[in-house]
Amino acid sequence: MTGEAPDYFRPENGAVLTTLLIVRDVDRSREYYQRVLGAGCVREREPCILRFHNSYLVxxxxxGPTDDKPAVQARAPADxxxxGCAMNIRVTDVRRVHAEWSSRGGEFLTEPKDxxxxIRCYLRDPDGYLIEVGQAAGILSETGPGNG
Structure with a gap:
């Protein structure tokens, strides 16, 4: 294990939000998230837990169904x-992250678009999950619900 996760196992404030991804090959996906995004491995499998900055990927x-979800099939995206869902990662310099993750083998759909x-761009993990990487450029100064 290469990362510590005390708040994952014992949430300081009562809860920690994580993202569960159903994948076809845990080893392939773990390697991808470690290599491209730089996530740290907390637990290798069953389930694999990765720490990514202030969040976790499971x-x-x-x-098939389990006793606690008796009518649910766990499946990676069909295509x-x-x-259906996307991880949304906010960064301070999207162009720097785009260059860094591209150099590690991340394949982005486009360059960052303003x-x-x-400013945002997207890449996919090995199972087809979409990952948005974005940088705020005035979004909080616009008036909208909850913004004044």
């Missing part, structure tokens, strides 16, 4: 063209 294999309120 990687588990596909499978990478349909968006949309006025934010």
């Amino acid at each position: 990687l588990n294999t596909e499978g 990478s063209a349909t968006l 949309h006025g309120v934010e």
Whole structure:
């Protein structure tokens, strides 16, 4: 194990939000998230737990129902063209992260695109999960629900 995760196992404030990804090959996905995103491995399998900055990724294999979810099938995305969920990672310099993760083998859909309120780009993990990498560029100064 290469990372510590005391707050994952004993949440300081009562809860910790993690992202569970159902993957086809835990070893392949763990290697990808460690190599490309720089995540630290807290637990290698069953389930695999990775620490990524102030959050966690839990990687588990596909499978049938269990006693606590009796009618649920755990499956990785059927195809990478349909968006059902996406990780959204906020960074201070999206162009730097794009260059760094590209050099580690991350394959982005496009270069970072400036949309006025934010600059963002996307890449996919080995199972087709979409990962948005974005940088705020005025989004908090716009008036909208909850912004004044």
